[in-house]
Amino acid sequence: MKLNNKRKTQKPPWLKKGLPEGGDYQRVRTLLSNAGLNTVCQEANCPNMFECFSKNTSTFMILGSNCTRNCRFCNITCETPLPVDPEEPMKVARAALDLKLKYVVVTSVTRDDLEDGGASHFAKTIKAIKLTLPFDPKIEVLIPDFKGNAKALKTVVHAKPDVLNHNIETVPSLYPAARPEADYRQSLDLLQNVKDIDPLMKVKSGIMVGLGESSEELELTMADLFHHGCDILTLGQYLQPARKHLKVQKYYSPDEFKKLYNKAKLIGFKKVAAGPFVRSSYNAKDLINF
Ligand code: SF4
Numbered sequence: 001m002k003l004n005n006k007r008k009t010q011k012p013p014w015l016k017k018g019l020p021e022g023g024d025y026q027r028v029r030t031l032l033s034n035a036g037l038n039t040v041c042q043e044a045n046c047p048n049m050f051e052c053f054s055k056n057t058s059t060f061m062i063l064g065s066n067c068t069r070n071c072r073f074c075n076i077t078c079e080t081p082l083p084v085d086p087e088e089p090m091k092v093a094r095a096a097l098d099l100k101l102k103y104v105v106v107t108s109v110t111r112d113d114l115e116d117g118g119a120s121h122f123a124k125t126i127k128a129i130k131l132t133l134p135f136d137p138k139i140e141v142l143i144p145d146f147k148g149n150a151k152a153l154k155t156v157v158h159a160k161p162d163v164l165n166h167n168i169e170t171v172p173s174l175y176p177a178a179r180p181e182a183d184y185r186q187s188l189d190l191l192q193n194v195k196d197i198d199p200l201m202k203v204k205s206g207i208m209v210g211l212g213e214s215s216e217e218l219e220l221t222m223a224d225l226f227h228h229g230c231d232i233l234t235l236g237q238y239l240q241p242a243r244k245h246l247k248v249q250k251y252y253s254p255d256e257f258k259k260l261y262n263k264a265k266l267i268g269f270k271k272v273a274a275g276p277f278v279r280s281s282y283n284a285k286d287l288i289n290f
Pocket residue numbers: 040041042046047048049050052053057058059279280281282283
């Protein structure tokens with residue numbers, strides 16, 4: 001499919017988000033900045049940042065703030081990556097302790113420059129959180145594709161996070177435009193491999209809608225995810241982060257999201273979150289019990 005480059009200019013009214021009052025926003029921001037940690041919330045300019053920080057939650061982003069890939073929907077900087085900080089796993093664990101997190105979400109930039117794609121750093125971070133937090137937290141990791149490196153995936157799965165998340169992001173026809181350095185089949189295989197390594201692991205993925213996918217393609221992608229072992233699905237509206245990124249082709253209404261939710265449940269996903277502001281880590285702890 002070819003992307004239409006015309007831009008949807010006006011955001012519909014349901015995409016106007018009020019700022020939550022009070023809460024922990026400033027405290028969380030200060031704590032993260034003092035700890036020298038990155039969050040995907042800030043780097044990706046997530047529309048839920050005020051809400052999530054105010055509710056004392058955030059998603060840690062490890063392995064630096066520079067990504068080796070140039071996905072055209074993503075706000076994270078694509079530049080030469082910095083050396084990995086060996087102290088980072090402990091820094092994340094201490095921050096999670098200070099924030100008293102019961103559900104910790106960790107993601108990373110893509111590090112194609114590292115032999116294992118950063119898998120061992122993910123494993124160290126999971127272990128550091130488990131050893132540091134006294135109240136048995138749940139841990140979700142949102143991982144890159146490790147270029148299909150099965151050994152790297154095993155390293156993360158064997159560290160026993162509670163949820164292994166890998167976003168498929170969009171339908172296969174839009175990969176060349178949206179994720180030129182990624183491979184749809186490789187991402188599906190990764191999800192399947194998680195279940196093959198640990199059949200009990202909860203597997204999650206997410207799709208952004210509004211990039212120009214057809215409803216048939218969307219349904220096929222959901223079915224592909226389900227048939228590759230995915231238990232949990234998130235569906236959210238793509239929003240163009242800056243002028244250089246792909247334009248929004250369609251704003252899905254809340255009613256259309258309800259229909260997508262119903263379709264996903266019909267396909268068989270155990271948990272689904274669908275809505276204009278749903279992101280893969282949004283209210284993540286609510287999708288784990290099944
Ligand atoms: S939805 Fe996820 S990425 Fe966005 S602010 Fe909340 S925790 Fe951060």
